[in-house]
Amino acid sequence: MPETPQNTNLPYAIRAYSPERLREALKKMYLVRKFEEGAEDSYMRGLIHGTMHLSIGQEASAIGSTMALTDEDKITSTHRGHGHCVGKGADLGKMFAEFFGKETGYCKGRGGSMHIADPSKGNLGANGIVGGGLPIAVGAALSAKRLGTGAVTICFFGDGANNEGAFHEALNMASIWKLPVVFVCENNKYGMSTSTERSTAVKNIAERAAAYSMPGVTVDGNDFSAVTEAVDAAVERARAGDGPSLVENLTYRWRGHSKSDRNRYRTKEEINEWMGRDPIPAMAKLLMEHHIITEDGVAAIEAEAEKIIKDAIEFATNGPDPKVEAVTRDVYTTEATA
Amino acid sequence: MNAQNEPEIRELSYAEAIREAMDIALEADPSVLLMGEDIGVYGGAFQVTGDLVEKYGTDRVMDTPISELGGAGVAVGAALTGLKPIFEFQFSDFAALAMEQIVNQAAKVRFMLGGSVSVPLVMRFPAGSGTGAAAQHSQSIEAWLGHVPGLKVVQPSTPEDAKGLLLAAVADPDPVMIFEHKLLYKMKGQVPGGHYTTPIGKAAIRRVGKDVTIVATSIMVHKAMEAAEQLRADDIDAEVIDLRTVRPMDRDTVLSSVRKTGRLICVYEGVKTLGVGAEISAMVAESDAFDFLDAPIVRLGGAECPIPYNPELEKAVVPQMPDILAAARDIVKGRV
Known part of the structure; x- marks a missing residue:
């Protein structure tokens, strides 16, 4: 994967990826941010019901972690999964249409924000159950190994999931069977309101990798290059048949856990400090420093992302609603006789 | 495999009939695999998988750790991505440990994703009382799972149906839960040879x-x-x-x-x-x-x-x- 030049003084991402791919990554980060801002705005205006879990502030983790994947590779995602969908190449119009509950959405309006998936691109779906995707990712990796597809699975999960039994069972099985899966923990410091300090016996979640005989690293999850460096190495290891790894991306969600969050468990100072570590300008700065893009180029990418989001909302708004008569249609593949 | 080629009807036990069905499924389709606790060299807690591991190896007759939740989830993930797992719970009671994956994942994924995926998963549950194993190894929980849209739930009562329903379950694109009564495992009955299916949903x-x-x-x-x-x-x-x-x-x-x-x-x-x-x-x-x-x-x-x-x-x-x-x-x- 590494391209020109082989100068080890350069940040990993600059060495490993073409300028074109890096500009595309920046665009995807803007898309995630603007998708979620658009979703928030649509919610305020009453166009979206239910709840949503925004990942604003975590874009480097989602986009950086999916850089090395092809459409054959799989991901499992979380309730805070919009970034993972974009990273895996999802269509923003179909994502918004799902949010709006339309027949034209990824799940035909049956799933909503928490279940957006695109199996044709290897995205096995977000999951409403904390830790729900962990064993499923191991199963996808088992298929890849048995069927010899060469595919790698990235399993996204949050810090909250690391205290679920499913986490421990999944890591253990991935390790004993040496499966091609990368566990990417997006540690945004809080499982809803409970901090990792209060919930988790180890300082860094990556330390738990040792219990399952796999490499574990903790990186600055707001640093795009650091994320790609750690995850790409783990993907390469998985693809080579050397088994699973755990990567912990330290990051922060600017917004509350969900719409009901009153932010009583953290301080304004903490939120402001993390907002000062916005991963998107940091990525733009990195690319500008290495002459991959100009300031005008960044502005143009941001404007392009805004336009895509505007069109996506329009596509979603104009889409047909699902038919009530067809609500049970996809419960079974073949119609049950009951 | 029609009746003309395989006309013989033999007397088999219920457990032997299930094993024969798994053997046929493994033989016919390389994507089929068995998963469960102690189903390999031990042969399963009730000797249902028996010596299948000798014929198909440990990659296709996979012993799992004692991790019902994780094991069930691995089976769901495998079923979503090209394999057809037949997952054995050692006792049906242990499904309680795996309800998250059975109910929230296996049963709902297709619906939640708007029909873009199927979960061709078979789960086998040794069930029922009569073995002196007391309250945590003797329940009949078919109604729990029968309450969940997205699952199909069968309870064969004869060796012939135990084989036919299992082969029907393997051919079914959706998750099928098979409750096998432990006291029936040794019961003998007439079982046709070769491949046949007993329709799911038919009394x-x-x-x-x-x-x-x-x-x-x-x-x-x-x-x-x-x-x-x-x-x-x-x-x-x-x-x-x-x-x-x-x-x-x-x-x-x-x-x-x-x-x-x-x-x-x-x-x-x-x-x-x-x-x-x-x-x-x-x-x-x-x-x-x-x-x-x-x-x-x-x-x-x-x-x-x-x-x-x-x-x-x-x-x-x-x-x-x-x-x-x-x-x-x-x-x-x-x-x-």
Whole structure:
């Protein structure tokens, strides 16, 4: 994967990826941010019901972690999964249409924000159950190994999931069977309101990798290059048949856990400090420093992302609603006789 | 594999019939694999997988750690991505450890994703009481899973159906839960050779009669048949229906029978209230078959307690043949 030049003084991402791919990554980060801002705005205006879990502030983790994947590779995602969908190449119009509950959405309006998936691109779906995707990712990796597809699975999960039994069972099985899966923990410091300090016996979640005989690293999850460096190495290891790894991306969600969050468990100072570590300008700065893009180029990418989001909302708004008569249609593949 | 090529019908035990079905499935389709606790060299807690590991190796007859939740989830993920796992729970009670993956994932993924995926997963559950294993190894939980849209739930009562329903489950694109009664594993019966399927969602009329319909599940079918034979002495002609599938339930077969006999007894081992019998009864009560009833419906189900250890107590908490006999006499003689 590494391209020109082989100068080890350069940040990993600059060495490993073409300028074109890096500009595309920046665009995807803007898309995630603007998708979620658009979703928030649509919610305020009453166009979206239910709840949503925004990942604003975590874009480097989602986009950086999916850089090395092809459409054959799989991901499992979380309730805070919009970034993972974009990273895996999802269509923003179909994502918004799902949010709006339309027949034209990824799940035909049956799933909503928490279940957006695109199996044709290897995205096995977000999951409403904390830790729900962990064993499923191991199963996808088992298929890849048995069927010899060469595919790698990235399993996204949050810090909250690391205290679920499913986490421990999944890591253990991935390790004993040496499966091609990368566990990417997006540690945004809080499982809803409970901090990792209060919930988790180890300082860094990556330390738990040792219990399952796999490499574990903790990186600055707001640093795009650091994320790609750690995850790409783990993907390469998985693809080579050397088994699973755990990567912990330290990051922060600017917004509350969900719409009901009153932010009583953290301080304004903490939120402001993390907002000062916005991963998107940091990525733009990195690319500008290495002459991959100009300031005008960044502005143009941001404007392009805004336009895509505007069109996506329009596509979603104009889409047909699902038919009530067809609500049970996809419960079974073949119609049950009951 | 049609009947002309494989005409032989042999006597096999229920466990042997299940093993033969798995053997056929493994042989026919390289994407099929068995997963479960101690199903490899040990042969399974009830020796159902037996020596299949010798023929197919540990990659296709996979021992899992004692991790029911994780193991079930791995099976779901594998089923979503090209494999067809047949997952054995050591005891059906242990499904409680894996309900998250069975109920929130396997059953719902297709629906939640708007029909873009299927979960071709088979789960096998050794179930029921009678082995002296007490409250955590003896339950009948088919009604729990029967309550979940997205799952199909079957309860074979004969070796022939144990094989046919398993092969039907393997061919089915959706998750199928198979409840196998542990006391039936050694029961012998006539089993056709080769590949055949028993339709999911179709009950079987095991005995034709005109005076009372007894709808039974799993091992209760045999107790009902025994009762039906004895009822001849009372000049009572009982029709015995083997429900075979709990979800989706075979409405037509049950209703037609009740329209004919005018009397209904439901017999099942699971706890009586909110169980399979409630659904059968409601199905009749909500239909025109209700107008044909000459007596109130009778449910014979498990007692309202966990399965006890003491053998006399254990027998007492699930319906036995004399209970069915007495219920049939009462219902026909208007004593209900």
